[in-house]
Amino acid sequence: MTASATLIILMAVLYAVGITVMLERSLTRVLIGFMLVGNATNLLILIVSGPSGTAPIVTGTSADDTMADPVPQVLMLTAIVINFGITAFVLALIYRSWWLAQLGDQGDSVPDQHTEDTEESTDATFDPVDLDDAALKKVLADSDEHPDELEHGREETR
Template identity: 90%
Template sequence: MTASLTLIILMAILYAVGITVMLERSLTRVLIGFMLVGNATNLLILLVSGPSGTAPIVTGTAADESMVDPVPQVLMLTAIVINFGITAFVLALIYRSWWLAQLGDQGDVVPDQHTEDTQALTEATFDAVDLDDAAVQQLLAASDEHPDGPGDPDDPSGSDRSTNTGTNDEGKRT
């Protein structure tokens, strides 16, 4: 078997550039360097796998002599999966370090004041709802349709006018 000189040179360049870039302090450059080294490793596995041949699907035939060894192919697939997993992990580290850098000295700590503000806002909301209900009741009590308010004790019928159906003396529906 003769290996392609172009692939050998490309593999060597990928290893050299990848390792050089990985020595930088930036996580982004470490990620790029790791990806270059991963691709160089895939080329290395391809180069040492032997000559090309037929697919190793059916054995016990006369074509067994020209079959390719499946182990390097499996190793290359495994290397691709591992490279992808580590790339995802380093990307998560890069995002997390960026997020912490944006927060500054505060870090991940959420101040207790936030809880107090939320509780005060909730109480103010309930107070506003109670005030709105009281205002609606005052408007109903002052309106023409409900001169004395619902359930007035001075009402001779003793019933709530707001729930009565029918018409009043002027022909309006109540």
């Protein structure tokens, strides 16, 4: 089997565009570039995998000569899974950077502002991490199972 020129040109274009887009400063463009490079890698594995054949089940007969090589299939599945995992990670980074950009100079330390009429307020408010830590220390102080954390919690609250 000879490789199709269309597939080779498409793979080269995907690599070129993907790497070019990845060099931008925007995380969204980095994500798009990474996805293009991942798809180009899958095409590369498909192109170099060789001719198609029968299912790779060893029977010990002469029909085994026409079997397809299962290694490229495994490599392609692995590349898809890695591409999906990194895409999910970059999407989480994009969401986190967008969320922090919406908060402005306050960052994560937005003060706890509770108003009685919450339907009119559309601003996002966060509970500080200190409230969670204080609640955890209170639970540990009330339990008898953790004497180490009990003393440590009392030292920090003083």
